[in-house]
Structure formats: C-alpha cells, structure tokens
Amino acid sequence: TQLLEQSPQFLSIQEGENLTVYCNSSSVFSSLQWYRQEPGEGPVLLVTVVTGGEVKKLKRLTFQFGDARKDSSLHITAAQPGDTGLYLCAGVPQKDSNYQLIWGAGTKLIIKP
Amino acid sequence: GAGVSQSPRYKVAKRGQDVALRCDPISGHVSLFWYQQALGQGPEFLTYFQNEAQLDKSGLPSDRFFAERPEGSVSTLKIQRTQQEDSAVYLCASGGTTDTQYFGPGTRLTVL
Numbered sequence: 337t338q339l340l341e342q343s344p345q346f347l348s349i350q351e352g353e354n355l356t357v358y359c360n361s362s363s364v365f366s367s368l369q370w371y372r373q374e375p376g377e378g379p380v381l382l383v384t385v386v387t388g389g390e391v392k393k394l395k396r397l398t399f400q401f402g403d404a405r406k407d408s409s410l411h412i413t414a415a416q417p418g419d420t421g422l423y424l425c426a427g428v429p430q431k432d433s434n435y436q437l438i439w440g441a442g443t444k445l446i447i448k449p
Numbered sequence: 450g451a452g453v454s455q456s457p458r459y460k461v462a463k464r465g466q467d468v469a470l471r472c473d474p475i476s477g478h479v480s481l482f483w484y485q486q487a488l489g490q491g492p493e494f495l496t497y498f499q500n501e502a503q504l505d506k507s508g509l510p511s512d513r514f515f516a517e518r519p520e521g522s523v524s525t526l527k528i529q530r531t532q533q534e535d536s537a538v539y540l541c542a543s544g545g546t547t548d549t550q551y552f553g554p555g556t557r558l559t560v561l
Contacts, residue, residue: 366548367548369549376557378542378552378555380552381549384548422489436497436505437494437548439492441490441491442490
C-alpha cells in the first residue's frame with residue numbers, strides 16, 4: 337500500500353509565526369504536489385516538485401522534495417490569516433500508472449489574527 | 450468560464466433515490482477524474498477517463514456508482530439507490546498533458 341502520511345493533522349498558530357507541514361511515505365514518487373483547499377471549494381494546486389532535493393518558493397511558502405523522493409515539506413514563514421485552509425499533498429507513484437494521484441489526509445491549518 | 454465547473458453544488462437526497470452529478474471540465478482537457486472526499490480528509494479516487502474511455506473505475510465503491518463521459522467532454526457520475534454512507538463531497542478534476550489536475554468546486558451530497 338502506498339500511503340502518504342501528513343503531519344500534523346491539525347495546527348493552530350498565531351499570525352506571524354512560522355510552521356512546517358510534512359508529507360512522508362515509504363514509497364518513491366515521480367512527482368509530488370501540494371494543494372490548498374478552502375471550505376466549499378476544490379483543492380487548488382500550489383506547486384509540483386519533481387526532482388529529488390528540489391526546493392521551490394512561492395512567496396512565503398517554501399516547498400522541498402526529499403532527496404530520495406519519498407517525502408516533502410511545506411514551510412510557511414510569517415503565517416497570515418489568509419493562509420488558513422486544508423493543505424494536501426498528493427503524489428504520482430514511480431512504478432504505477434502516470435495518472436492516479438495518491439493523497440495524504442491533509443493538514444488543517446488555522447492562523448489566528 | 451475557464452475552470453472546471455460542477456453542478457449541482459449541493460444535493461439533498463432521500464435514501465434510495467438516484468442522483469446524477471455533472472462535471473464540465475476545462476475545454477480540451479483529455480483526462481477527467483472523479484473523487485469522493487469526506488469531511489476533513491483527502492480526496493479518494495473513484496474513476497478516471499481519458500477522452501471518452503473509462504480507463505480505471507477501481508475506486509467506485511459499489512455497483513450503484515456509475516460514471517460516463519460519452520463525448521469526451523462533460524461527465525456524469527450517477528449514484529443509484531443512495532445510502533447514507535454516500536454522503537460526501539464529490540470532486541471532479543480535469544487535466545491536460547501533465548500530472549496537474551484542476552479541480553472543480555465539488556458537489557456536496559447529503560443523503561437523509
């Protein structure tokens with residue numbers, strides 16, 4: 337079974353703090369994607385990482401793909417209330433079909449003003 | 450619009466009723482996916498289309514679930530004889546030539 341485990345499941349912090357969300361697996365992924373989902377909406381893609389060790393930045397968000405392509409992290413600097421939402425990681429398993437995403441259960445993030 | 454649209458946004462059904470959920474993908478997108486999402490959880494794969502061909506339906510939970518995409522564009526997910534455990538948000542996503550999937554807003558189904 338190819339699972340993506342996200343941690344923490346829930347995080348509530350004050351505006352201005354930094355945080356890191358993790359996405360881990362024992363399997364290798366061809367690519368890994370991070371999505372943010374707000375209530376009543378579908379997930380919105382934030383970034384796709386493909387290369388082991390890759391780091392991508394999106395304003396205050398920094399995404400890293402592990403060297404072995406089994407894990408990823410999302411770091412938010414100086415969190416803002418607008419960052420509140422459900423953060424989901426999803427990956428394309430290396431040896432399986434090239435279309436079906438394996439999803440983590442998500443990290444529910446609340447940023448308090 | 451330019452994004453994926455789904456209708457209805459909300460559906461309340463009595464147990465035993467049939468429902469049909471519609472997805473309008475981004476124009477030109479070959480791939481189309483249906484997912485089921487429980488509250489606070491990640492999406493669970495239901496089925497995948499490439500154009501009009503349903504290449505994978507391994508995630509459909511029972512034979513009460515049926516999906517079609519007859520002309521390779523709009524897709525319909527049908528649930529027959531709905532049960533309370535079918536209550537969830539049903540997400541549709543479409544994709545082009547990359548792994549990226551673009552999601553619609555979902556249909557929240559409540560079965561009473």
